[in-house]
Amino acid sequence: KAGVTQTPRYLIKTRGQQVTLSCSPISGHRSVSWYQQTPGQGLQFLFEYFSETQRNKGNFPGRFSGRQFSNSRSEMNVSTLELGDSALYLCASSLDYGGVGTQYFGPGTRLLVL
Amino acid sequence: KQEVTQIPAALSVPEGENLVLNCSFTDSAIYNLQWFRQDPGKGLTSLLLIQSSQREQTSGRLNASLDKSSGRSTLYIAASQPGDSATYLCAVIGTSGSRLTFGEGTQLTVNP
Numbered sequence: 001k002a003g004v005t006q007t008p009r010y011l012i013k014t015r016g017q018q019v020t021l022s023c024s025p026i027s028g029h030r031s032v033s034w035y036q037q038t039p040g041q042g043l044q045f046l047f048e049y050f051s052e053t054q055r056n057k058g059n060f061p062g063r064f065s066g067r068q069f070s071n072s073r074s075e076m077n078v079s080t081l082e083l084g085d086s087a088l089y090l091c092a093s094s095l096d097y098g099g100v101g102t103q104y105f106g107p108g109t110r111l112l113v114l
Numbered sequence: 115k116q117e118v119t120q121i122p123a124a125l126s127v128p129e130g131e132n133l134v135l136n137c138s139f140t141d142s143a144i145y146n147l148q149w150f151r152q153d154p155g156k157g158l159t160s161l162l163l164i165q166s167s168q169r170e171q172t173s174g175r176l177n178a179s180l181d182k183s184s185g186r187s188t189l190y191i192a193a194s195q196p197g198d199s200a201t202y203l204c205a206v207i208g209t210s211g212s213r214l215t216f217g218e219g220t221q222l223t224v225n226p
Contacts, residue, residue: 004157031212043203043216056211090157094212103148103214105158 002027004093004106012112018079021109025072025093031055032074033103034066037088046089049074050097078111086113116141118206120217127194128225135189135220137204142182145207148214149178149189151200158203162189194224 034046045058049068066076092103150158162178170179177190205214
């Protein structure tokens with residue numbers, strides 16, 4: 001069974017631009033969560049989607065948004081990029097909502113904002 | 115607000131040594147606890163999941179224990195190998211949703 005896939009793997013953008021990242025969960029998994037990882041802040045929760053609905057949101061500005069499609073694939077969007085948005089963005093999938101099972105992470109998208 | 119702490123921040127051991135990594139959390143109302151490893155520049159690999167009703171889980175040379183009442187978990191690695199070198203992260207899930215709260219990690223180096 002294929003793991004969690006994320007595209008693209010690397011991105012370079014300039015301040016003020018916007019970016020869209022994609023995550024395909026493990027087949028059959030319906031919950032997708034997004035995390036930002038930086039050297040200074042560690043791993044921080046962005047949001048969680050289940051059945052095309054955002055179920056949980058972390059403490060990030062409204063420039064960060066996401067959505068989930070009927071096939072459970074998810075996208076996150078960051079508008080008006082800032083230098084501080086440079087990070088590794090990780091998505092995780094799990095079978096169901098509510099922390100019942102193991103969460104599996106993708107390889108991440110490394111975003112560099114210049 | 116849940117806070118997760120991992121001690122030590124870094125650890126260097128010779129190959130073959132048994133070692134223990136520590137994780138503590140402030141709110142004992144957790145649903146489960148998960149241990150991950152992360153290799154440099156890569157994503158997270160799940161190692162072990164312990165449900166809140168369980169006391170320990172084992173996988174190969176790894177054994178994780180959970181004491182929910184005291185807010186502590188340990189990851190025991192037996193007969194360490196150079197391939198075990200990585201950052202080890204523990205994370206807890208609260209009682210609503212799938213949101214993981216992570217510790218800062220322990221960077222492990224196993225020297226040949």
